[in-house]
Amino acid sequence: MNQQIIYFPKDGKPTVIANKWQVWDGERDEGGIPDLEHGFHKVLVPFHWWITHHKNADVLDKAGKGEIGAWFAADDDILKHADIIEDAKFLWPVVGAHFPIFRDGRSFSTAALLRNRFEWQGEVRAIGDVLIDQLLQGARVGFDAFELRPDQDLGIGLKQFDLYSVTTQNSWRDTRSTQAVA
Known part of the structure; x- marks a missing residue:
């Protein structure tokens, strides 16, 4: 669990911010979510x-207060459960996608x-085995927050977004560059 993440809003600059979200695996749930009164809220x-x-x-009460989001496993079929996601879209302030x-x-x-399909406007966070090598591709497809693997350097991660000044493909963030590069 990282204390900080890289946050890169669609129309903003990448920055390092405090991580306020605990990623819970759902195991040993004993019928409920972790205690949100102590530690992470x-x-x-x-x-x-x-x-x-x-x-x-x-669960609905905590979700309504912005205390619960969800994360998707790599093998979750989100199109199969589109109705549940559509219903929760306005409850979850953050969703994660696990690598x-x-x-x-x-x-x-x-x-x-x-x-693209769900027109998700909230934060989409990359979680799990996330390396700095994945940041540019992740930012292009729709991630705006990255919880890097603990051995990854956040400072080096931030520098990844400055590597290229021209984009050659459309992305969630913007359209490709139309100017010729000298």
Whole structure:
């Protein structure tokens, strides 16, 4: 669990901010979410857990207060559960897409689907085995927050966004550059 993340809003500059969200795996839940009274006050719950608990009054209460978001596993079929996501879209301030291992790129597709098909306006966070090498691609497809793997340097991560001044593909952030490069 990182104390800081890289936050890169669509129309802003990348910066390092405090991480206020606990990513919870849903295991050993003993019937409920982690205690939000001590430590972190906001939690990202696994989407598979949300599916079975989203109608519980205490879960809806905490979600309504902006204390619960959800994260999607790389193999979650979000199109299959579009109705649940549409209903929760206005409750979740943050969603995460989990990279189980850096070379598994399925979560890039999750971010793109959330932005393009679901018209997700809130934060989409990359979580799990996230390396600085993935930041530019992630920012292009729809991620605006990155919880890097603990051995990754946040300062070097920030510098990744300054590597290129011209974009050759359209992205969630903007359209490709139309100016010739000298």
